[in-house]
Amino acid sequence: MKKKRRPTLRQWCTEVELIDVSLNKQYWSMEIGLKYDKKKIAKLEKQSLKLSEYFLKKFDEPKELIDICIAGIAGAKTYRLSIKFKEDRYKKIRTNKYKFNKQPVSWNTWRQFAAKATDKQRKEVFDTFIKLTPKITPIIKEKFETNKKIYAQYGTDALSMYLRDHQIKAKPLIKILKILRDKSKKTFKKQFQYYSKKILNKKPEYYDDLYFVRNAIFKDMIAGFKKIDGIKQIKKAMREMGLNPNKIKVDTANRPKKYASPFCYPIKVPTDVRLSYKPENPLNDANSMFHEFGHGIHESSIDKNLPYWIRNVSSMGLAETFSTFFEHLMTEYDYLIEEMKFEPEYAKKLIRRINFMKLFGVSFYTGNSLFRIAYWKENLKFKDCNKRYAKELKKSMGMKIPGAYWQLHHILPSSLMYVPSYMVAEIQQEKIKNKLRKKYGNKWWKSKQAGKEILKLMRPGMNSEAADFSKLTRKDINNYVKSITRKI
Numbered sequence: 001m002k003k004k005r006r007p008t009l010r011q012w013c014t015e016v017e018l019i020d021v022s023l024n025k026q027y028w029s030m031e032i033g034l035k036y037d038k039k040k041i042a043k044l045e046k047q048s049l050k051l052s053e054y055f056l057k058k059f060d061e062p063k064e065l066i067d068i069c070i071a072g073i074a075g076a077k078t079y080r081l082s083i084k085f086k087e088d089r090y091k092k093i094r095t096n097k098y099k100f101n102k103q104p105v106s107w108n109t110w111r112q113f114a115a116k117a118t119d120k121q122r123k124e125v126f127d128t129f130i131k132l133t134p135k136i137t138p139i140i141k142e143k144f145e146t147n148k149k150i151y152a153q154y155g156t157d158a159l160s161m162y163l164r165d166h167q168i169k170a171k172p173l174i175k176i177l178k179i180l181r182d183k184s185k186k187t188f189k190k191q192f193q194y195y196s197k198k199i200l201n202k203k204p205e206y207y208d209d210l211y212f213v214r215n216a217i218f219k220d221m222i223a224g225f226k227k228i229d230g231i232k233q234i235k236k237a238m239r240e241m242g243l244n245p246n247k248i249k250v251d252t253a254n255r256p257k258k259y260a261s262p263f264c265y266p267i268k269v270p271t272d273v274r275l276s277y278k279p280e281n282p283l284n285d286a287n288s289m290f291h292e293f294g295h296g297i298h299e300s301s302i303d304k305n306l307p308y309w310i311r312n313v314s315s316m317g318l319a320e321t322f323s324t325f326f327e328h329l330m331t332e333y334d335y336l337i338e339e340m341k342f343e344p345e346y347a348k349k350l351i352r353r354i355n356f357m358k359l360f361g362v363s364f365y366t367g368n369s370l371f372r373i374a375y376w377k378e379n380l381k382f383k384d385c386n387k388r389y390a391k392e393l394k395k396s397m398g399m400k401i402p403g404a405y406w407q408l409h410h411i412l413p414s415s416l417m418y419v420p421s422y423m424v425a426e427i428q429q430e431k432i433k434n435k436l437r438k439k440y441g442n443k444w445w446k447s448k449q450a451g452k453e454i455l456k457l458m459r460p461g462m463n464s465e466a467a468d469f470s471k472l473t474r475k476d477i478n479n480y481v482k483s484i485t486r487k488i
Helices: 009-031 038-058 063-092 110-116 119-135 137-153 158-166 170-200 210-216 219-224 230-240 282-301 308-312 316-331 333-338 344-377 382-397 403-408 420-440 448-458 474-485
Strands: 094-100 103-106 248-251 263-268 272-276
Touching: 009 038, 009 263, 009 272, 009 308, 038 063, 063 094, 063 119, 063 137, 063 158, 063 308, 094 110, 094 119, 103 110, 110 119, 110 210, 119 137, 119 403, 137 158, 137 382, 137 403, 158 170, 158 316, 158 344, 158 420, 170 210, 170 344, 170 382, 170 420, 170 474, 210 282, 210 344, 219 282, 219 344, 230 282, 230 316, 230 448, 248 282, 263 282, 272 282, 282 316, 282 448, 316 333, 316 344, 316 420, 316 448, 333 344, 344 382, 344 420, 344 474, 382 403, 420 448, 420 474
Parallel strands: 248 272
Antiparallel strands: 094 103, 263 272
């Protein structure tokens, strides 16, 4: 009997990618509120699990694939928990008292409802959802503790793998987050008081969360933005830089079960990259599309000839670097005047308010990040998570936020480690942008040479120069804080 030959690394990668693509299509349908096949997902996850286990037994290199396979095993063994969490969150975090599009307000439509609700209604829904979190707590706990055990079997944990991906150690990462938090907090609190009084005619409250405020802050500016098509605008900017956004597909349907946040979903890098969003208001939608198209152009610009693991697995921080880079076009005065044809005062007001939301993001996400790092680094007990979250948010935002809120966040309960990526990416993109300004001037987005430099950073996938976050300095942090606190 002829002995079966061991597959080569190339063959293994080909098989894994085929399974990835099939799984991604199923999960994409689930996230955008369409039908998905649980039996097919189960079969594909089982195949993925076997391939990851096979790699760890038979291959020693490449080293990057070891972490990828450990994460793959954990994902395959906990995917049912992830699906159940999403389904439970939709079914159990809802109130029949209020409706949105003739349906009870649920986690999936909460933000859209809040954008038009009265202050009293919004507070009531927020408080109701906080009270309902115990209905989803058990599934979140099971998912995190199961993942923790699986990673421990391979002598690692989610934080250690995250740090390796970002080429940085825990101590400097924590230092970056704390410097950013402390440098931004005073200005954030002052501006939050100002805008809350101006826009909402009240003082800031715990239920005025980032996702409500980012809509409310632009409420009196929407009329001046209605003629702007965010998708057309960002595509035009990318084409002027010599980039090609036409391969990116966008789903704009407003389905009840569709994921609440805008997101980018690569089905197959770089040939099938998709975006999704649910309309909230034209201005905030445009801001979201600039961000998500940044993800999309990154994923669709990666060299298709790179090995599977280098092409498909970018660190979270690297992925967020390009999304925030393009999102920040909305804070470029010359861009708003020349490309969007805004009056100078309107452009300045828009920049000031977007920068305030950036400050809000810093205060919110540094707290989120330090909470999540503590969970892994200090081996935090799950029963202590709410208390620790409230403590970190109090330090970063200066407000008492219900500790259970983290369970309602769109990233924290579903991702093992992600939130620090937003912060290191913001600093990284400002560093990149400052270099482009020095070389190509304040209208760098009109330069195809600038586009070539961005493409040079995107094409290598995980091997990008921008993937090394250990090189971020105090000066880089200061430059970023200055960019979002500058007077316009």
